[in-house]
Amino acid sequence: MLVQEEDYLFDTEFTIATKTIHKTCDQAYGAVNPPIYMSSTFELKDVDSFGKGYFYTRCGNPTRTVVEEIVAEIEQNNYAIAFSSGMAAIHCVINLLKEGDEMLAMDDLYGGTIGYLKAIAMEKHGIKVKFVDMTNIDEVRKHMNQNVQLVYLETPTNPTMKLTDIKELCQVVRQIKNNVIVAVDNTFATPYLQTPSNLGADITLNSGTKYLGGHSDIIFGTLSCRNKELHDALFKISYLTGGCPSPFDCYLVTRSLKTLEVRMKQQIKNAYILAKYLESHPKVEKVLYPGLESHPQHDLARKQMRAGGAMISFYIKGGAAEAERMMKGLELFTMAVSLGGVESLIQIPAKMTHSGLTEERRQELGITQNLIRLSAGLEHVSDLIKDLEHGFKNI
Structure with missing residues (x-):
């Protein structure tokens, strides 16, 4: 299938490549790649310099600073904080709240986020969490009140690819409470x-x-923001709770960010072609991909995104047995959780990433036994299509 950039990119002019490539943290020797400062502690000039600059890697490291500066710049924010995992970053955001505070959370979130909110935030720390369908702004308006301190969402969501109008949501919640914090995964x-x-x-x-890592070889997380007071609050939580990344992982992400744009372009192109293929396949019931005109929020995707992304979810005709047989017939796609790497991955969320939800809740969200999620990698798309066809023949 021959496609042009205009077919799968909504904005063909936007670029971040230069920003991710031209960064260094050490001018001493003109090193093209920033050095890795594998040091847990740093010599102080005097006792008064403690707490200023670099003194202990949990609280800051030159290699970590590089990746934080790049992330802040490409997110068009003023500050960024790196973490040892995405969950550590989520933990940091939720720790802005205290016992008795209320938050609104998207009803369709990564399974680990939902698990944390229920088992830790709600049960251990007494935070009141209301799960809301944020694709419907009227639902947000209905549940928003003066006690809500945080609104937390993903868009697109994992795994049903639902979108939230971020701009409209921010306007609505701040009409009710001006200082509410909105966090977007x-x-x-x-x-x-x-x-x-x-x-x-x-x-x-x-x-x-x-x-951001893109090679399935690290665990990492980031937060970014524009407000210094908010950054300082998040940073304090980050170093007190200890979820800091290693300097080597920071280096690996810095390396990977240099190819983020070119990787994403190819993965989006592959995903678009795969989505079109799946949409026309007789054994597929429905495809969920924001880049397709058939997606119910395709217009919103075009308004706030620059392309439909590289993630696809689709319902196979039949049930759990058909989905599992299809997966067993694959040779090139790797059955695994996670996403975003150079290799194409595939999984059944109901039995894997979202197995912690009750069956009733999965049904409500549309995470049924015949829902398959795939992450398009960098393989040649014709090989990926052949592999999917091989899987379909196994049904």
Whole structure:
């Protein structure tokens, strides 16, 4: 299938490549790549310099500073904080709240986020969490009140690819309460496809394990924001709770960010072709991909994203047995959780990433046994299509 950039990119002019490539943290020797400062502690000039600059890697490291500066710039924010995982970043955001505070959360979130909110935030820390369908802004308006301190969402969501109008949501919640914090998990979209801060979000979160790292070899997370007071509050939580990344992981993400744009372009192209293929396949019931005109929120995707992304979910005709047989017939797609790497991955969310939800809740969200989620990698798309066809023949 021959496609042009205009077919799968809504904005063909936007670029972040230069920003991700030209960064260094050490001018001493003119090193093209920033050095890795594998040091847990740093010599102080005197006792009064403690707490200023670099003194202990949990609280800051020159290699970590590089990746934070790049992330802040491509997210079009002023500050960024790197973490040892996406969950550590989520933990940091939720720790802005105290016992008795209320928050609104998107009803369709990554399974780990939902698990944390229920088992830790609600049960252990007494935070009141209301799960809301944020694709419907009227639902947000209905549940928003003066006690809500935080609104937390993903767009697109994992795994049903639902979108929230970030700009409209921010306007609505702040009409009710001006100082509410809005945090957006930007993992599926990445900084290349979506800029939540330009739409009114206070905090942008990324699981750097996925597209930012891009090679399935690290666990990483980031937060970014524009407000210094908010940054300082988040940073204090980050170093007190200890979820800091290693200097080597920071280096790996810095390396990977240099190819983020070119990787994303190819993965989006592959995903678009795969989505079109799946949409026309007789054994597929429905495809969920924001880049397709058939997606119910395609117009919103074109308004706030720069492309439909590289993630696809689709319902196979039949049930759990058919989905599992299809998966067993694959040879090139790797059955695994996670996403965003150079290799194409595939999984059944109901039995894997979202197995922790009750069956009733999965049914409500549309995470049925015949829903399959795939992450398009960098393989030649004709090989991926042949592999999917091989899987369909196994049904």
